[in-house]
Amino acid sequence: xxxxxxxxxxxxxxxxxxxIFIFVGLLRQEHLVxxxxxxxxxxxCIGVG
Amino acid sequence: MGKSxxxxxxxxxxxxxxxxxxxxxxxxxxxYQGDQKFLCVPGLNCxxxxxxxxxxxxxxxxxxxxxxxxKFTYYVFGxxxxxxxxxxxxxxxxxxxxxxxxxxxxxxxxxxWELPRKIDRPLRYLKYVILAVTVVLLxxxxxxxxxxAPPYFCEYLCPVGALEGxxxxxxxxxxxxxxxxxxxxxxxxxxxxxxxxxxxxxxPFCKYLCPLGAFYGLFQRVGxxxxxxxxAKCDGCGRCExxxxxxxxxxxxxxxxxxxxxxxxxxxxxxSAISSGFRLGPGKxxxxxxxxxxxxxx
Numbered sequence: 001x002x003x004x005x006x007x008x009x010x011x012x013x014x015x016x017x018x019x020i021f022i023f024v025g026l027l028r029q030e031h032l033v034x035x036x037x038x039x040x041x042x043x044x045c046i047g048v049g
Numbered sequence: 050m051g052k053s054x055x056x057x058x059x060x061x062x063x064x065x066x067x068x069x070x071x072x073x074x075x076x077x078x079x080x081y082q083g084d085q086k087f088l089c090v091p092g093l094n095c096x097x098x099x100x101x102x103x104x105x106x107x108x109x110x111x112x113x114x115x116x117x118x119x120k121f122t123y124y125v126f127g128x129x130x131x132x133x134x135x136x137x138x139x140x141x142x143x144x145x146x147x148x149x150x151x152x153x154x155x156x157x158x159x160x161x162w163e164l165p166r167k168i169d170r171p172l173r174y175l176k177y178v179i180l181a182v183t184v185v186l187l188x189x190x191x192x193x194x195x196x197x198a199p200p201y202f203c204e205y206l207c208p209v210g211a212l213e214g215x216x217x218x219x220x221x222x223x224x225x226x227x228x229x230x231x232x233x234x235x236x237x238x239x240x241x242x243x244x245x246x247x248x249x250x251x252x253p254f255c256k257y258l259c260p261l262g263a264f265y266g267l268f269q270r271v272g273x274x275x276x277x278x279x280x281a282k283c284d285g286c287g288r289c290e291x292x293x294x295x296x297x298x299x300x301x302x303x304x305x306x307x308x309x310x311x312x313x314x315x316x317x318x319x320x321s322a323i324s325s326g327f328r329l330g331p332g333k334x335x336x337x338x339x340x341x342x343x344x345x346x347x
Contacts, residue, residue: 008331010271011134018130025124030113034125035087037112038096038104041080045097045108045203045210046218047236048228 051316057143058152065146067102068092069213074099078221080214089128091136092145093261095207097214106132107184107261108203115188117196133268141255141262142309147209148255154247155294162249163296172257173307179206180260202260204232208243211236251294255309266306274310275328276303282322289314289323299323 025031043049068090071081080099090103106129113122132140141148155161164172183202192198203210215236219225246253255262278289278300289299297308303323315323 007271008275008328011273014130014134014268014271015273018127018134021123021127021130023127025122025127028119028123030119030122030124031087033113033116033119034089034104034109035084037108038086038101039080039082041218042095042097042108042200042203042210042214043228044199044232045095045207046214046225047204047211047233048215048219048225048230049199049204049232 051313053312053316057311058149060143061146061149061152064092064144065094065149068094068146069098069100070102071100074101075217078218080218089125091132091140093147093207093209093259094145095203095210095213097210097218099214099217101213105203105209107207108200110184111188111198111200111202114185115192115198115200117192120189129264130268133265134272135274136265137269137272137274137310138262138265138306138308139274139310140265141259142311145255145261146213147259148252148309150212151243151247151252151254154244155251157248159248161251164250166296169256169296175257176259176263179258180263184260205235206239206258208236208240208254211240252309256295256307262309263306269306269308270304273327273329274325276308276310276315276323276325278303279322279324282320284320284322286319288317288319292317 074080078099080097081102083102086096086102086104087109088103089106089109090101091106093107094101094103094105096104096108106125110122110125110129113119113125136144163169179202183206187201188198190198191201211233215233219229219233243254243258250256283300285300287300290297292313293299293308294311294313295307295309297303297305297314299314302308303314310325312325315325
């Protein structure tokens with residue numbers, strides 16, 4: 001009989017934590033910084049900045 | 050190419066097309082500007098690619114950390130953690146457009162190399178240094194007079210921006226061509242270096258440089274997607290390890306940070322000892338030491 005790996009139980013708390021983080025980030029309007037960066041050509045990224 | 054490898058390539062192509070589905074951008078030399086572009090895609094895909102419909106998670110991370118209003122980003126770390134826990138480096142094997150580029154380059158029939166183990170193993174840690182220094186620490190600490198930091202990784206190290214954004218945009222815009230300087234040539238040099246390396250070494254960027262793969266690898270053991278080696282079925286032939294393009298110690302460390310879940314080990318296993326899939330419950334504990342040793346085969 002195999003032993004169970006207790007690390008396998010960590011995934012649910014981590015999944016919930018990730019969702020809480022996303023929610024908090026949206027409340028702090030961090031996504032608007034991402035949006036502003038993403039909808040303008042990033043000159044540094046393409047190598048002309 | 051095996052049946053599952055063909056299937057993987059098809060999924061990679063589909064993922065690359067979905068992430069870069071704004072065809073008009075390529076034709077007109079402009080980028081997509083829709084309101085949902087704050088959503089991060091799972092793979093490394095430059096948001097300045099004319100076709101990009103979403104944001105690059107590594108670019109997004111640097112954008113928020115480099116903004117003077119924030120010293121931490123819950124949003125981007127949350128997204129990264131979500132992809133890490135649900136998919137892990139399955140993203141690298143199946144969903145990353147730059148992974149596809151490197152895979153296709155490696156299919157070109159040329160002599161193939163593997164770096165010697167004593168060089169390869171330490172070099173694998175370089176991507177963690179890149180993640181910590183250029184993606185997190187520098188944007189937090191090295192800011193300009195307005196408290197804003199540039200995306201250091203994207204600017205100086207990322208070949209994806211040069212390939213997906215630089216080439217298509219610069220080739221269609223006279224004003225961008227006039228702005229070309231040393232940085233553009235540096236990025237083109239890096240891109241050419243990665244392309245040449247990819248012809249002979251399997252996924253050199255993923256193995257040694259990619260900060261996104263580094264992050265996803267951190268949570269590979271605790272994620273939903275797991276691979277398992279059935280000790281009862283394994284006869285210790287070692288074909289899995291000889292086949293693994295990422296040089297993973299399959300029998301010792303199949304869920305380690307370096308596995309990109311390509312599934313080649315599973316394909317070559319003649320005893321069908323290797324399985325993979327999304328596990329809702331806890332997995333089986335991995336044995337101490339290699340199975341081959343336990344079976345006195347090596």
